[in-house]
Amino acid sequence: MHLIMESEVPCSSANIGPGFDVIGLALSMYLELRVSIDKTQKPNASTPLNCTVTYSGVGAEGIDLNPANNLLTRTALYVLRCHNQHEFPAQTHVHIHNPIPLGRGLGSSGAAVVAGVLLGNVVGNLNLPKTRLLDFALMVERHPDNVAAALYGGFVGTYLNELDPDDMARKEVPLSEVLPQPAGGVDTGLTPPIPPENIGHYRRFNWAKEIKALAIIPDFEVSTAKAREVLPQSYRRQDMIFNLQRLALLTTVLSDSPPDPELIYSAMQDKIHQPYRKTLIPALPDILSSMSPRSHKGLLGICLSGAGPTILALATENFDAIAEVIVQRFKDEGISAEWKVLEPAEDGATITEVAGDVPSYRNEAHKA
Incomplete structure (x- = not known):
């Protein structure tokens, strides 16, 4: 052999x-x-x-x-x-x-x-x-x-x-x-x-060395095809401008050292896919609306990973506490989840x- x-x-x-x-x-x-x-x-x-x-x-x-x-x-x-x-x-x-x-x-x-x-x-x-x-x-x-x-x-x-x-x-x-x-x-x-x-x-964009990715992975699947089906065929101009403005900043602010939590959190907001996929992912609206750098030390921003259902939280510290909150949100919906701290x-x-x-x-x- x-x-x-x-x-x-x-x-x-x-x-x-x-x-x-x-x-x-x-x-x-x-x-x-x-x-x-x-x-x-x-x-x-x-x-x-x-x-x-x-x-x-x-x-x-x-x-x-x-x-x-x-x-x-x-x-x-x-x-x-x-x-x-x-x-x-x-x-x-x-x-x-x-x-x-x-x-x-x-x-x-x-x-x-x-x-x-x-x-x-x-x-x-x-x-x-x-x-x-x-x-x-x-x-x-x-x-x-x-x-x-x-x-x-x-x-x-x-x-x-x-x-x-x-x-x-x-x-x-x-x-x-x-x-x-x-x-x-x-x-x-x-x-x-x-x-x-x-x-x-x-x-490639630069990435600040302090930032790690916390992946919270719930115990169910969402097919990409189903996640695409719930998206609209057209979008309001205001929503497209909202995303483009934030995207223009996000690719740069994630390289800043030290990271600016409030700016990253604001730049990670989305109106193109996450609002439409909330019906597929229990707890998603609550997670997105209730967690911020002000409420959770170390948190920079939070979003769906791909089409979901994994939640991606960018953070610099306090990973255990941030993960436990999100895991509990899923648990409240009857869904178990695991989490991992990953690096680029x-x-x-x-x-x-x-x-x-x-x-x-x-x-x-x-x-x-």
Whole structure:
């Protein structure tokens, strides 16, 4: 058995404060990937796509280990097939360890997609730069705030190019265009749609060293699709101006040292998505309206993480007390919750060079 790569991909929080679909933050909870190839073994017809998948971590009982269906290996196969490689190298084994809660607004699918493009790049010996890997990731998941944060790390602002109408209509690459149907069936030999170049862009913002992210994770899921459904098709001009004004300040004030609690708290207010998602997340209105730097020492600002239901509280101290208040708010609604203190994951997705020509991205994390 020949170990070829080990990788870590951070979770991420998006929609921070007024930054709906714009800003994301990579955080220090990591999906881990370990890949090996047994070159002494011949291809086995009983092994789908020459790949076996094992998994440990949260939600293990519900994870599909068929490489044709698993999101991570499906993404890797998409990258491979865009380069005329229609399966994994013979006797590939992929082990995924995932501590990131599923469906809780902490970028679990974004981390899996980023890990998938890294996997395809390595096993296919493609040597693609991170800028191109971002294109592939965005063809599978069109959330640049999560994906760019997980890939590049840190606190990032993102946007997608305005593509041709056919490309913009595509929310993700249909499974039928990437893998044989049904799963494990005969390969059509067709090349899936290849991403346009530079379809997404990002820039990193500075982050004050004093600020940590407190993630309070309630014990239920909110699907991104359902969270999108409750949003209106149009917004009042006043609400858009409200968010834009605060967003213009937030990306700068989070870099100030020492942080200004009142300014950060004010700049994290939102009228675009949180008011409409309160019906999906019990206790959210009470949490947002009753907690501030004046009432809770150390608190800087509070918001939904992604589409929720995780609550993200930015703070400099007093983490236990702040978390206990939010946990109790959920408990009052009959919902249990756990909490973690996380820091920005500055390096983003990294690969440990363990064999051959495996590329290392550890030093590329801060490049635009």
